[in-house]
Amino acid sequence: MKMNIDYIKFLEQKASALDPLDKIRKNAIEKVTDCSEQFLSGLDTSPVFNPSETEGSGLFDSPITEEGKELDDVLQLFDEHILQPGLNPTSPRHFGYIPGSGLFYSALGDYLAAVSNRYAGIYAASPGAVRCEHLLIKWIAKVLGYPDTMAGDLTSGGSIATLSAIVSARDAIGIKAKHYDSSVIYMTRHTHHCVEKAIRIAGLNECIIRFVDIDEKLRMKADALHDCITSDKQKGLHPWLLIATAGTTNTGSVDPLKDLSIIAKVHKLWFHVDGAYGAAFALCDSGKKVLDGIDLSDSLVMDPHKGLFLPFGTGAVLIRDGIKLHGPHRYEADYMQDESALAHLEMISPAELSPELTRHFRGLRLWLPLQLCGVAPFRAALEEKILLAQYFYHEISKIPGIETGPFPDLSIVIFRYLPLKGDPDTFNESLVHVIQEDGRVFLSSTIVNDAFVLRMAVLSFRSHLNEIDQVIEIIKEKIKFLEKG
Ligand SMILES: Cc1ncc(COP(=O)(O)O)c(C=O)c1O
Incomplete structure (x- = not known):
């Protein structure tokens, strides 16, 4: 069988984009690092939840094609349609479900x-x-x-x-x-x-x-x-x-x-x-x-x-x-x-x-x-989460109308508000909704003993006293808003 060497070489050339040269790699790393730094440095102020209307559907306007795109354009797509819509689990103000966080050194790993x-x-x-x-x-x-x-x-x-x-x-x-x-x-x-x-x-x-x-x-x-x-x-x-x-x-x-x-x-x-x-x-x-x-x-x-x-x-x-x-x-x-x-x-x-x-x-x-x-910062962060949950439990109990669940074994607190009038389940469903839509902090809800309750789960290494105080203030603000409405 006679091999077509020119064609093999043509394919080699065509596939070369899969193996970028060192200069291109360095440039790509710099751009990706800039993107991740911009993301991380914005964590303190960016919303933890963004209920965007498009929900990332704009990605479909840039389908996978035969020819590649510029990295800047791809990072722009990533930012706009993947990073922005929905929940940001890396946020220090994520207290819903079981919060993720994402260690930076793990990303390097x-x-x-x-x-x-x-x-x-x-x-x-x-x-x-x-x-x-x-x-x-x-x-x-x-x-x-x-x-x-x-x-x-x-x-x-x-x-x-x-x-x-x-x-x-x-x-x-x-x-x-x-x-x-x-x-x-x-x-x-x-x-x-x-x-x-x-x-x-x-x-x-x-x-x-x-x-x-x-x-x-x-x-x-x-x-x-x-x-x-x-x-x-x-x-x-x-x-x-x-x-x-x-x-x-x-x-x-x-x-x-x-x-x-x-x-x-x-x-x-x-x-x-x-x-x-x-x-x-x-x-x-x-x-x-x-x-x-x-x-x-x-x-x-x-x-x-x-x-x-x-x-x-x-x-x-x-x-x-x-x-x-x-x-x-x-x-x-x-x-x-x-x-x-x-x-x-x-x-x-x-x-x-x-x-x-x-x-x-x-x-x-x-x-x-x-x-x-080392292990010490992990130990400290976990002990801190337990204490933050206990702090939240004590502080939230002071709000008139708030009913708390059991004292937390670990770092999750359940609670609900008993409204002046109307059905508590409906009120608490609205409460978690308005908190999520606001986007400054994120809590989720569940059903315990047939009652609709809110959950405060503290687990991110980025969540500290400041963020817990912020949640408490926002809960007070939203209760006031809903009671007025
Ligand atoms: C107690 C418990 N078990 C199991 C799971 C499932 O773990 P994964 O989501 O990593 O599959 C979860 C997830 O939140 C959990 O909280």
Whole structure:
């Protein structure tokens, strides 16, 4: 076969834009840095929520074309149609849902990870990247009191981490299709929806789910759990999985982990703790006390993109008896034979502990800030968030007409306003609406005990006393406005 060398060279030339020269790279970096600096320096004044009319639809006016565009024009599109509309999770005044924040050093870690593109799924391909992720998992395990026998994985977030934990539990307990309709899972109405989603994805939809009663602090009642399990056993059912939450999304409540662990042990249940939001508080003294018993779980989820302030895209799952994480995720393939020969048990490839094979080297975005800042600023920021939530709780209670939920276990406060007349639910729905539309601060809402309540979730490393005071002033202002209206 005669090859057309000229055509190959023509294609090489045509593809050269994919590999910019150093001068072009430097220029691009400068422009992107200017863009990010402008964004970061505007955070103090820019709105946290921008309910723009176009909602980014202008992007469709600049479709992907055969020829590329100028970087300035692309950055303009990014700013106008991606950065501007909607919620700004990096804002110090974001107190809705579970606030993200986004460490700057993580962005640098992502940049280096993308440029160097190490293959972090397989030990043989990048022993350093894999060791880096193992080191981080070991560090998280130590913070949470897990033993050396554990194994873990850095995931894309809490939902996938939960899926890994659920399939590990399923296989460890030996739940097979023929058992599904007599196998019982226990949680509460405050358990995050990703748990039920993971149960469905894991094929366990036919299992029986019991929502255990909660106490006045919105925590699972240990005695109610015990009664439920006993009654299910008497009916000939098979209780096998207990899901507790260390920091519910709704209210931040922490289930009584120690008591629940004892019940799980007595009845031979797998004890999973969802600490996606709350587990990182184990780094600070007051958080550690609240999380007492977290180390007794069989599996645990913790999200560095929540409590360790990383940009979105990093969760973590830990399995106490590490081999049980390996069980459902191991693989054999002829084309991986070189890797298997080299794999070291202690440095097992993440691909054997995760649904993923090829993956982002997400460890670098956690490793770099931890190396550069040390752990102390993380501890301080988390302790500060707990105290800020308590401060908010005290200050908001002073506003006439405000009814608060339980004193916060961690850093989420729920509250509502009882209007002089009219339906409280309708009033509070309007209240959260006008606060969001105003754009200076962002709160979200939920339903607790059938009542519409507002949530104040303090988690960004950028949120400080000043921002909390600002929220309180805005709430007062908006209540006055709605009461007048
Ligand atoms: C308690 C809890 N569990 C699990 C999740 C799911 O995590 P992710 O959004 O990272 O998938 C969340 C998310 O907010 C959460 O708050």
